[in-house]
Amino acid sequence: MRTLEEVQATLEIAKLKKEDLQNTIQCLSFGENVSSADYCLMELDDVLCKHIEAGQSLVIRGDKEEHAVLCSDDKTFDLKIADTSNLLLFVPGCRTPDQLTNNKQDVSHVVHAQIWGFSNSYWELRKQRPKLKKLKKLLMENPYEGPALGGQEENMENRYTMQDLLERVQASEEEIKTYLEAIHACQIDGHWCILEFDYEMKLLGHLTQLVDSESWSFNKVPLQTSLKELSPLEPKEMIEHCLNCYGKCFTENERVFYALHEDKVCRAVALLLLQNAVKFNLREFQEVWQQSVPEGMNARLDQLKSVALLDRTSQPQTICLLRVEDLPEAALERFNHLFSLREKWTEDDITPYIQDLCGEKQTTGALLTKYARSSMQNGIKVFNSRRPVAQ
Known part of the structure; x- marks a missing residue:
């Protein structure tokens, strides 16, 4: 433990003026069995600090083979170790200069604080897309x-x-x-x-056929009547679930109705048509698709962004199933896969398949700059891979 005289002698050697310093002098000493492995530091922004101060939790998730992430109630963060050149000391009871401003003593005095641990790194958080x-x-x-049929038990x-x-x-x-x-x-x-896809389409088929047979408007499907009419075919819970998936609920005169979403219904029918075909003649597909959607709904190609890929360069033009949810989650693997499917992409074609990769304040243009190079082909800008891609 240093005395006041020893501290003043050290200040003189260091050529520090007493009037430039606080009157309270804190001397630090290491406690017994101090180790850098005893504590980990984590840097939090203001939002996460308030989250913790409010008594909420942060959870680290990941299996042994996965890189750990940190989750709040509604966000996911990547955990990355950041090294620092300055040794970080954990000193309980140590007071910062702003906490000493009320000290009105004119005489210098020494207080002692013990170091409980130290570290030369900390966990840095970066918001990232959830791994779903x-x-x-x-x-x-x-x-x-x-x-389950015939009294069989549900497979749980x-x-x-x-x-x-x-x-x-x-x-x-x-x-x-x-x-x-x-x-x-x-x-x-x-x-x-x-839901197994064919079963979901079966539910949707029952629903749209009922709407057609009753001559209802797709914008006003009565819930209770639908449940009554279809309950002999399927459980009421599944019928209502299908309505929630493909429609929007509203109440009118204390009765519950659903407005079916044209784009969702048309997209589901398209997926049903495309699921068993490697490629489909685009013109023929559009004819069959329009005939297959419920009467009064319009099937449009813009409804298929991120679930189907058009090839307008082939003769005849074709369409095939390509769902963004089936592509790799990591950006590099995603681009490698896309360029293995097609050497050159227009920006309109590739954007639906990389939009979900964008982080905060990031654009698809920035992703293309990083992972692709552009060129002109027949007056149209196209993108190809920056690196060789294995076919």
Whole structure:
């Protein structure tokens, strides 16, 4: 423990003026068994600080083979170690200069503080896209194909509760819930399930046929009448789930109605047509597609962005299934895959397949600059890979 005289002697050697310093002099000393492995530091922004101060939690998620991420209630952050050239000391009870301003003593005095730990690195957080591909993979282990027949018990193997998903998927709870809604997942006996595609299309077919037979407007489908008419064919919960997936609920004169979403219904019909074909003649596809959608709805190619790819350079022009959700999550792997499918892309064609890769304040143009090079082809700007791509 240093005395006041020893401190003053050190100040003289260092040629520091007493009047430039606080009257309170803090002397630091290492405690017993101090180690750099005892503590980890994490740098938080103001939003996350307030989140913690409000008593909320931050959770680190990831299996052993995955790079760990940190999740709040609604955001996901990449965890990266940042080294610092300055040794960071953990000193409980040490006071900063602003905490000493009220010290009105004219006489210098020494206080002693003990160092509990130290570190030369800290965890740096960077907001990132949630890793949700694994979520759909888990749910596809046992998709829901409809109610069990003949008194058979429901197969509950590989079914997951929300808590199960939170433990397995690297995303916040809010992001998981949003994605579950996007992929039309539903809860059955407390477990989340994704509907088998043919079964979902069966439900939608029943619904659109009922609307047609009753001559209802697609913008005003009555819930209770739909449930009554279709309940002999499918469970009421599934019929209402289908209405929620493909329509918007509203109330009029205390009755519940749904307005079916034209783009969603038309896109689902297109996916049904394209799922078993490698390529489809574009003109023939458009004719069959328009004939297949419910009467009164208009099938348009702009409804298929991010789920189908057009080739206008071939003769005849073709269309094929290519869903963005089936592509790799990492940017480099995503671009490699896209350029393995097609050597040159126009900006309009490739944008729907890279839009979801954009981080905060990032544009698709910036991604293309990083992973592709541009050139002109027949007066149109096209993009090809910056590096050789294995076919």
